[in-house]
Amino acid sequence: MSAPSPDRPADNPVTRGARSHHPGFAVAAVMVGTFLAAFDSRLFTVGLADLRGGFALGYDEGGWLSTAALAPQILIAPAVAWLATTFGVRRLLGVPSLVYAAISLLIPFVRHYELLVALHVARGLLLGVFVPATLLIILRNLSLQWWLPAIALYAFRSAFTLNSGAALGGYYVQTLGWQWMYWQDALVAPVMAVLVYVGVPRERVDRGLLVHADWGGMLLFGAGLTLIYVGLDQGNRLDWLESGTVVATLAGGAALIVAFWINELLHPEPWASAKVLMSRNILLMLGVTVLFTLTSVSNGLLVPNFLDVIGALRPEQTGDLLFGSVALPLVGFTVLAVFLLRRIDARIVLTLGLGAFALASLLATRLTGVWRLDDFVPLTLLQSAGHGLTFVAIIVIALSNANPKRATAFSAYIQVLRLGGAQIGLALMMTWLRIREQVHSHQLGQHVSDGEASVEQTVTALANRFAPFDAGSAHQRALGTLASLVKQQANVLAYIDGFQLCYWLALAALLLVAFMKAPPPGPLVPRRSLA
Template sequence: MQPGEAGGRAPIPSLAVAAVLLGCFIAGFHTRLFGIGLPDLRGAMGLDPDEGAWLSTVAMAPQMLVAPAIPWLVAVFGLRRMLIGPALVYAAVSLLIPLTRDYPTLLVLHALHGALLGAFVPAALMIIFRSLPMRFWTAGVAIYVLRAGFTLNAGVFLTGFYTQQLGWEWLYWQDVVLAPIMALLTWLGAPRVKVDRALLAKADWGGMILFGVGLTMVYVALDQGNRLDWLNSGVVVSLLVGGAVLFAGFLLNEAVVADPWASTRVLMSRNIALLLATSFCFTFVGTSNGLVLPNFLTVVRQLRPEQTGELLLLSVALPMVVLMPLALIVLKRVDARAVLMSGLASFALAAWLATGMTHDWAPGNFVAVALLQAFGQSFGFLALVLYGLANSDPAKATSFVAYIQIIRLLGTENGSSLLGTFVRVREQVHSNLIGLHLEAGDGAVAQALAGLSSMYASHGAAAAHGRALGTLAAMVQREAYTLAHIDAFRLAFWVAIVGMVLVACMGRAKPGPFTHRQIG
């Protein structure tokens, strides 16, 4: 029995690990459900497009504000204080949101919801290493890694199921059930610990505030950039400049304070610098594969989540459950750099295959692409995380994890925002280029209009001609969107190639529990 346990009950460390891993899945699923289900949420809550866009930003940005500091706060206050209360409050807020219709109240509730959600993921790896025997570390890391790709792809299916079968409210209410379970597991598994007052006395509050607020401003700018047209918007420019100034202040603060919270020295080794650059490439490619494919099926094929979700569930999410243990076995025998290279190569091949698509491609045509993406997510991401752990200094774990949050949240947002802008701009370019070949009076155009007009002949000559023009314009836009998505996959292909080049420049990791032949 450990001292300080209520009633003499000894904690069960594996339950604490189960709690933080469940928190990771809760965060991953809610982020995906909210993003895919936003059109349904807007309709149910009576929001216009601008209100819906700002609601999305307010719901997600607070994660960036709090997540980097969570590992340090857990080290100071303990897992019980940082997870049980927030999990119960999170469940209560999740219950209230679907019952609310006042927009300002919705914004406040979503901001609180996002801040609480930001507490669930960042400390997971630290708790795994503190609570499990070393031989189980890689298994815990594998489950942690699995949740990213699994929730990204299974979330589409789950969104369709909730909105069509149970009601849109369950996009929130599933967490009313899951969050208390996480709190219970934490109560049973985490020991009662005293506040580390020595560490608290050395708190670098200035660094945490500058880091969190600065990156949150950049996050908001990225999230709103595509909608507000980037540098043509004073709001976006102000957020980017303000975020950059605060982040520069954070770097200066870390250089002068006696006990920096997130020392930049953890980034000074060649392997770590290359790892972070590769992580941005990997995150971008993984995000593109998780977003471009379903976006094509939604925009071009006009399919709803329940129609596209089956492909992503059966061809990406579930195969990952099988591939992840295989990846662990391979990583026991093969250098993580080679496994990471194979994951990026799989992403590149998937993107290259997808460039051959046409507007007729249905979900069944993407099975091979999806399976390759599952391999890339499983083998590549696990190798990336294990290589990062093998090159990190355990004494500076809270600093290293703080920077990891930039990649986890800001890297993903950067990828989705840039891809959204890229697809939008390329669609405009292709629409213009196709339109240059559709000149009034051209024989082929006249023949096409005549054929389309005959389909609407019952509406009268004038109405039939107008409907024919509208149909032809829709066909042009459909082809333009198809070409734009092909361009997005081409971009993903080249980013994957850049990632492979960066991996080739990495050095061997120092011997330890996360290098091959010593894993497990």
């Protein structure tokens, strides 16, 4: 094994870059790149049913297509910071964004399934570069005065696209055609390429990093996380441990992660040394990030799924609620976050954001089967405040407690939380809802047994309503209606349990915040917060 180069510490590569002479264009590139990636992922999730129809795919084929589109992001994202440090952000985003645009233009015309999957894999690999690379623009190429506004824009796009993607996807499907879920990227990606070439300075290739590259660590980490992602993504569809595919991917991914840790201990110049995580505040911050990701599922999954399953609303109808009461207010809450973070301790801002999520989840435990769009407005406004205050504060705390020159290694773990945490949250919540619905169905079913007077009266009343239309099947239709009412109520109770779980997760995150110490002095830390 080669020895570390004398001008570089052995724990991980140093992150540094030339300052941009056109920071406005660099910030615009940050916005375009992150919004493009976030919108694409959200549109694919929301519009999957329409995409299956457009490509004439079955349910299983659609499920694997979704995994093929999203899993490659996990494979490449942790290594993006190292690639940017080695090759420079311009090389990493310029030509790849044009290739991405070409693939997005081509996909709607493809009908061969294997080719369709291959193009989505390639597209996912390119998409996985955009978000972490644009974050690196902030850390490596912008002066310190631009950091907080640019970080706020970076954080803003996540919740904004999550809550406006349904409305945009509905507009494409209903008005322009499902193809525009891809073609929008063919228009936007070249714009990002232009902004990158104008706003990001040209940098030399770091040949020293190439010579001593920890290729094995990057491959083991990315491949291990990808296999775990595939297992989680397919878990609910294939019934978890009952599926050999799920067991194999989860076990194989775990084995590769263990091999990665061993590699990092033995390699003379590890790519993502765990030393960057060895501080109290960083470990607590990572725990808070995971809990925040799980808590925010109350907005990204529970609200739209309830309105879909119980309210029988299409995504574009739900999108009107999420856009009006989460996405738009998020603009003001993000500005408020920047204002507060320049003046008070980020831990206070983080507490306010998590408290908003906890209160929203607590309000949602009063859920009933008749709740529709307007009933969700108070809690979605609180969720908007939670998104706007929490995510920006988490990033500021992370950067305030980490050495920005070591952002290459630190970013690898942040990308794991950004992508992997969201998938873990979705998988766990979907499993929780399924189990709780089964439990409540069993418990309610015990009170709806044949022969009870109240049940007979309900069945008779329902049969009398159906009799004028079809007397012969009126009794069977009455029984079917009663069964559907029981199932609906079981689903409502399951969603209440889901919101209760999010409430306790938010309280757990607040407990971790209470143990955080004041950050060391730095450009993102107000002086008054150091006391």
